[in-house]
Amino acid sequence: MKFDGDRVAIRDSKYRRDPSNDLLLEPIISVPAVDWPVVLAEVAGRAPAGSNRAIKVARHPDGGASIRVMPVGEFTLSYTASEWDAFVAGVRNGEFDLPTKAQPGA
Numbered sequence: 001m002k003f004d005g006d007r008v009a010i011r012d013s014k015y016r017r018d019p020s021n022d023l024l025l026e027p028i029i030s031v032p033a034v035d036w037p038v039v040l041a042e043v044a045g046r047a048p049a050g051s052n053r054a055i056k057v058a059r060h061p062d063g064g065a066s067i068r069v070m071p072v073g074e075f076t077l078s079y080t081a082s083e084w085d086a087f088v089a090g091v092r093n094g095e096f097d098l099p100t101k102a103q104p105g106a
Contacts, residue, residue, distance in 0.1 A: 006033045012077045027075045044091045
């Protein structure tokens with residue numbers, strides 16, 4: 001995650017582990033900061049699936065998940081079950097909340 005003004009950038013850290021990947025081509029999903037709290041609520045299970053308007057969260061039977069920009073993104077970021085579990089735990093612990101200065105209306 002990277003908080004960048006009125007946007008939140010999401011990437012898959014696995015991409016950078018492969019030295020053959022071009023960092024300039026790294027897939028990054030950008031979410032408007034105003035939509036970020038609803039995205040987090042959906043990820044944490046505090047809001048129904050499909051309640052955010054920024055990204056589509058698809059949970060997989062193996063416990064992993066994929067996300068893509070709504071309505072149709074150029075690419076999908078996919079996470080293993082352990083990666084997704086760690087992300088959800090971090091969301092529930094407030095690790096990915098917007099910094100105060102980036103809060104909508106702040």
